[in-house]
Amino acid sequence: MQHINPTRMGSCAKALAPAAMAMCMSMAAGHASAQGAEIFKDLSPADYVHGETLIKQHxxxxxxxxxxxxxxxxxxxxxxxxNSAPLLRGMVEQCNSTLNLQLWPEDVNAVAGVLNRDHYKFK
Known part of the structure; x- marks a missing residue:
C-alpha cells in the first residue's frame, strides 16, 4: 500500500479527506453499534483507575x-x-490518533469507559 503525502494531494483529494475519515468512522461505529455499552462491561475497577490516570497524564x-x-x-x-458507546470509543481513538498518544486499544477502552461512567452513561 502506497503512503499518500497530504502536502502533495490535489485540492479535490484534500476536500474529500474529511469525508473519507467520517465514512470510515461511521462504518466502524455501525459495525460496533450492535455492542452498545457492552464494550465497557469487562472493565474492572483497576481499568477505570487506569483510564483516569491516562486522562490526567495526557x-x-x-x-x-x-x-x-x-x-x-x-x-x-x-x-x-x-450518541452511542461505540461512537464515544471512536472519538477517544480519534484523539489518540490525531494527537499521536500511542495508546493501546485497552487504554482507549479504559478512557472511554471513564468518560461513559462520568458523562455519557450509555447503557
Whole structure:
C-alpha cells in the first residue's frame, strides 16, 4: 500500500479527506453499534483507575478546556453527536490518533469507559 503525502494531494483529494475519515468512522461505529455499552462491561475497577490516570497524564481535560473556551466538561454533550458507546470509543481513538498518544486499544477502552461512567452513561 502506497503512503499518500497530504502536502502533495490535489485540492479535490484534500476536500474529500474529511469525508473519507467520517465514512470510515461511521462504518466502524455501525459495525460496533450492535455492542452498545457492552464494550465497557469487562472493565474492572483497576481499568477505570487506569483510564483516569491516562486522562490526567495526557491532559485531556486541559485540551478540551482550550477547545471549549475554558470549560473542559462542555465538550461532553450526551445529546450531541456522540450518541452511542461505540461512537464515544471512536472519538477517544480519534484523539489518540490525531494527537499521536500511542495508546493501546485497552487504554482507549479504559478512557472511554471513564468518560461513559462520568458523562455519557450509555447503557
Amino acid at each position: 491532559q485531556c481535560t486541559e485540551c478540551h478546556a482550550r477547545k471549549m473556551n475554558g470549560d473542559g466538561a462542555a465538550i461532553y454533550r450526551p445529546d450531541g453527536r456522540i
